[in-house]
Amino acid sequence: EDKVVQSPLSLVVHEGDTVTLNCSYEVTNFRSLLWYKQEKKAPTFLFMLTSSGIEKKSGRLSSILDKKELFSILNITATQTGDSAIYLCAVIIQGAQKLVFGQGTRLTINP
């Protein structure tokens, strides 16, 4: 069975801290990994990673994939209260239309 596991499930930090969120996967025929941010409702797209070792960056957020060890990390530096959300990791399987999601990490940034 295809599996995506995120850790930690919940994280509370102070504004200005740096956080690292983890996503590991065990799937048949991996194609790509995606990170989404879910605030109130709709997950919004952050990154898509297909190749190992190439960092994707957007402002204070960055992410990297390790296809040998089967995981990805999402880093957020200088966190702000607006970064509080659930961060979802999802994997695309070769030839499939669906996304396989992890259970999410609930990140809370306290002022």
Add this chain to the structure above:
Amino acid sequence: EPEVTQTPSHQVTQMGQEVILRCVPISNHLYFYWYRQILGQKVEFLVSFYNNEISEKSEIFDDQFSVERPDGSNFTLKIRSTKLEDSAMYFCASSVRGQVWAGGINEQYFGPGTRLTVT
């Protein structure tokens, strides 16, 4: 910026009733999806739809569920006889092309969801 919309935002229904959840995908998108998220659990894939037919479905998507594109803009999910365990947030998503195609990967854009409560 174009977005996926869903109606209603919240639906309460009694067990055994039929419900129809509605979605308007982004206008130039060709692939449509339904996912659900039971409270406190993972987002789970239900079905993908292309060219007026189901292209993939999960084991959750049994005979109680059906999807339809009744016109050029709407995409609906029907649950024929709702059960308590159908209570969840239902997300519609769309993408320009299929998830994986010769040119690369297409991200899926998600709607805000419909919270279905079955009592």
